[in-house]
Amino acid sequence: MTKKSMWSLKFSTAALVLIPAAIGINYLGKLFAELLRLPLWLDSIGTVLSSMLAGPIIGALTGIINNIIYGFTASPVSFVYAITSGVIGLVVGIMAYRGWIASIGRALVLGLVVGVIAATVSTPLNILFWGGQTGNIWGDALFATMIAHDLPLWFASFADSLAVDVPDKVATVIIGFLIFRNLPKNLTHMYDRRSEIDRL
Amino acid sequence: MKNGTFYVEKASIVHNVDPLSKLLFVFVSVAITYMLSNQPVVSGVLAFTLLLLLLGKVLHNVLPIIGLSLVLIFSIIVVQGFFHPDRSTVWFTIGSVPIYKEGFSYALLLTLRVLNMVCAFGVLILTTKPDDLVQSLIRKGMSPKIGYVLLSVLQILPQMIAATGKITDAQRARGMETEGGLSTRVKSFIPLLTPVVLNSINDTRDRSIALEIRGFNSTSERTFLHETNHFKYGFVIKILLAASLAAVIAWRIFI
Numbered sequence: 001m002t003k004k005s006m007w008s009l010k011f012s013t014a015a016l017v018l019i020p021a022a023i024g025i026n027y028l029g030k031l032f033a034e035l036l037r038l039p040l041w042l043d044s045i046g047t048v049l050s051s052m053l054a055g056p057i058i059g060a061l062t063g064i065i066n067n068i069i070y071g072f073t074a075s076p077v078s079f080v081y082a083i084t085s086g087v088i089g090l091v092v093g094i095m096a097y098r099g100w101i102a103s104i105g106r107a108l109v110l111g112l113v114v115g116v117i118a119a120t121v122s123t124p125l126n127i128l129f130w131g132g133q134t135g136n137i138w139g140d141a142l143f144a145t146m147i148a149h150d151l152p153l154w155f156a157s158f159a160d161s162l163a164v165d166v167p168d169k170v171a172t173v174i175i176g177f178l179i180f181r182n183l184p185k186n187l188t189h190m191y192d193r194r195s196e197i198d199r200l
Numbered sequence: 201m202k203n204g205t206f207y208v209e210k211a212s213i214v215h216n217v218d219p220l221s222k223l224l225f226v227f228v229s230v231a232i233t234y235m236l237s238n239q240p241v242v243s244g245v246l247a248f249t250l251l252l253l254l255l256g257k258v259l260h261n262v263l264p265i266i267g268l269s270l271v272l273i274f275s276i277i278v279v280q281g282f283f284h285p286d287r288s289t290v291w292f293t294i295g296s297v298p299i300y301k302e303g304f305s306y307a308l309l310l311t312l313r314v315l316n317m318v319c320a321f322g323v324l325i326l327t328t329k330p331d332d333l334v335q336s337l338i339r340k341g342m343s344p345k346i347g348y349v350l351l352s353v354l355q356i357l358p359q360m361i362a363a364t365g366k367i368t369d370a371q372r373a374r375g376m377e378t379e380g381g382l383s384t385r386v387k388s389f390i391p392l393l394t395p396v397v398l399n400s401i402n403d404t405r406d407r408s409i410a411l412e413i414r415g416f417n418s419t420s421e422r423t424f425l426h427e428t429n430h431f432k433y434g435f436v437i438k439i440l441l442a443a444s445l446a447a448v449i450a451w452r453i454f455i
Contacts, residue, residue, distance in 0.1 A: 013416055014407040016345055020353040021400040024360040031364065033391045036378060036385040038444075045393070053401075061349075069353050070204050072330060075268040076321035077314075128234070129317075131280050131310050135272035140279055148283045178390065179397055187401050 005193035006055045006097045014190045015054040022062045023047035023069060029175075040168045047089045048114075048176035052101055053191040056093025076149035084121045092173065101177055115166035122165065123158045132157035136198050139164040193200055205354065206265065206325045214256030214323065218431030219333040220340065222324045225252075229320040229400045233313045242309060246316040252323050265291040271320050273311050280307035301316045319446055330354060332431075335424065344422050348411075360400060367395050 025046030033042040047066060058171025063085030070078040093112050095101075100110045126132055132153055133140045139160040146156035179187075214222075229249060233242045247428040253259045284303030326350075334347045372378065376388050408416075 011345075013412050016374055017352070017404045017407045017411065018401070019349045020356045021404050023446060024356050024400055025397055027357060028396050031361070032389055035368075036389060036392075038385060038389065042389075049397070061346075064344075065353070071321065073354075073357075076265060076318050076325070077269055077272065079321065108338075117247050126448060130272060130276055130314065131306065133272065133275045135275055135281055137271075137275075140275045144279045144283045147279075150285070152283055153231055158377060174234060175390070175393070179394060182372050182394070183398070183401065186215070187398075187405070190405060191304060 006093065007057065008055075009057065009060065012191075013079055015058050018050050018054055018191065019057065019065060022050035023066045025049060025162045026066050029172075040171050042168065042172055042175065044085065044088055044169075044172050045176050045179070047085060048173055049180055051089045051093035052096045052176060052180045053188060055091075055097060055191075056090045059089030059093040060086040061089070063087070074141050077135075080125055081122065083125065084118055087121045088118055088169070090110055092176075094130050101180065103178065104174070108170065108179035110177075111170035114173055115169035116162065118169055119158060119161035119165040122161045123154065126161060127154065127157050132160065132173065134159075134160050136164045205330055206322075207329055208258050208260070208326050209329075210257045210327075212256045212258075212327070214252055214258075214327045216430075216432050217327075217435040218226060219324075219328045219336045221434050221441070222328055222439055223333070224441050226320045226324050228445045230252055230317050231445060233316045235452050237309060239305070242312045242316065244320065246312055248290060249319045249323060253319060255325070256323065256327045258322070258326040261326050262319055265322050265325075266315065266318055269314060273314055276310045276314065277304075277307045280304075280310060281455050284440055335426075338422070339424075345416070348416075356400075360396060363396055363399060364392075371395075391434055406450065 023046055027046075029045040030041055030043035033040060044063070044066075048064045049058060049131050050062045064082045066154065067078045067082035067085045069193060071082075092110065095110050100106045122134070126134055132147075133143055142163055143160035145155045147153060229245055233245050237243065250259065253262055253340070281299065281303045282297070284300060284306055286302045287298075287300035289301040290298045291304060292299055331351060334342075338344050338347045356439050371388070371391050376391055377384050378388050378392075381384075
């Protein structure tokens, strides 16, 4: 039995149909967060979950397609952040494969890393497309204060993204991890590339 | 998202243009406004995009889409207007608050660019059926499997949203609280989300079995249900778009 690389481009049907389901989970996460008036977006739980289940490539595809579909159905601004979503899927997939979802403490570290990387990828996009803001009121207030004190634009913009992304991504990865850990084994085996048991 | 996509079914010239030309238009139009920092030119591109929306009879449909970007535009005007790093020329003062000319002219430019971006995507998403766009992309060589994934999202989402109402009611009936302090609301997030996640991942198993039985993994060449291509003007539009992009790049380099 050969162990498949996490970079395998031969997707199983089960992994491909996981993508639409994960995008639905992203949308519902956002919907429930709004319903419960939580101060976070929680709109990438599905992306994180699909990366944990099916690896970095499927995770990245989920992220990119998610933002394309959002662009068509919710707000065209989300097309811009397709790259960020793709990178989130990629990072979670790689780190999950390397064992960073073995315990809740490690998942917390994973969340922090994902938050910082998401902010790093979003900052150039924010500067290029809207002069540095994120469109989030608290982050932009911080951004305005920092440039009013003559701090460099990229630094203020990065701080803006960090303030917005890190808490959200930590919460997202923790929730994704809790759901992933409690999924029945007969479901997770479908995507497990390390064994051929029950594989479709 | 509840009503599916933004597509508006109408008969117009813009609806008859092939989807890939419209996709190229979005790219070229956004690229031009971000390459040139000349307000009259950017306004001109925006005016042209609005003209296309008018020709497509969807001008009023773009308003709710712009509405979704209002927070961002407002933030651009406030932050860049008051705090732009190159603030030196005081334009006028409101009370004791100085308004800087550089900041506002930059804010105006960014607002025009964002409006153009939203409207250009509006041309694509208001006048193009997602099925047609995906089919055109598959004809150009995109994997039919990715095409299936793109379109099935639009089918699965309404089903999942319908399921959430049931789950919320069921969990409330079992005593879950969705109102109250922050910690109460945080605690109800997991019981709301987990059933949908389990359901949808369970469904993927059935769906993948159904797909495999119908030859989803077949390697033979795919054929199309509708072979005829009823879209017009594709070639001319693509040439014009490519030429204008090339002209703008040349302008940027030589002038």
